[in-house]
Amino acid sequence: MKQPLAYVHPDAKVADNVVIEPFVSIDRDVVIGEGTHIGSSVTILSGTRIGKNCKIFPGAVLGGAPQDLKFKGEYTTVEIGDNNTIREYVTINRGTASKGKTVIGNNNLIMAYVHIAHDCVVGNHIILGNNTQLAGEVIIDDWAIISGMTGVHQFSHVGSHVMIAGGSLVRKDVPPYIKAGREPLSYVGINSIGLRRRNYSNDKIREIQDIYRYIYQKGLNTAQAVEIIEAEMPASQERDEVLLFVKDSKRGIIRGYYPD
Helix, strand or coil, rough: EEECCEEEECCCECCCCEEEECEEEEEEEEECCCEECCCCCCCCCCCCCEEECCCEECEEEEEEECCCCCCCCCCCEEEHHHHHHHCCCCEEEECCCCCEEEEECCCCEECCCCEEECHHHHCCCCEEECEEEEECCEEECCCCCCCCCEECCCEEEEECCEEEEEEEECCCCCCCCEEECCCCCCEECCCHHHHHHHHCHHHHHEEEHHHHHHHHHHCCCHHHHHHHHHCCCEEECHHHHHHHHHHHHCCCCCCCEEEE
């Protein structure tokens, strides 16, 4: 259902039951799936793909050109999955030649004034708080929560089930299953409340706590901690996920918190 004051380019592919409010602008080479609702004054630019049952609130701009001086107008996309809520004045830029696309998964809540820059990969079941800003080529894994007014440095990686405090500056990678806060951003414990909400057992949470005791609380450097964890802790999905994250980190992981 399109309001008469909205503009939809004739080459856009919009499912029949999409709701399009007044003053929306939808460019050529756009695909929008069934059941999506597009609020007033939303701008959806060429190269944008939006899945089913998304709710896009007024003022959002999706598919804008990357804010990257290396971008030379190459064809790129932004791909947004199903069941996402994208609140007021969110901006999501297309990719660059680096990766070719910016990707948003399914079932995410992206709050007002969030910016997601070129070539980011945002997973599933993620909450990005108001005015969170993701620089280029950031990766956010499933079930992460990034509280409001947080800035994430380019190329950073935030692991699954992470909880980051509001107003944080994320300059290094944040490993899975933890809470991070303070300045500079530091490990402040396991995200035990979030894990229990997702049906992690007490035994599994204790296992994750043991992993991070080696990494952050025994005075070891990262390489020493990884070696001991591999030698002394039995293999499990969680252990292997943490080890792989730490080994693959390009920027290095955040520090531990050491009170004065």
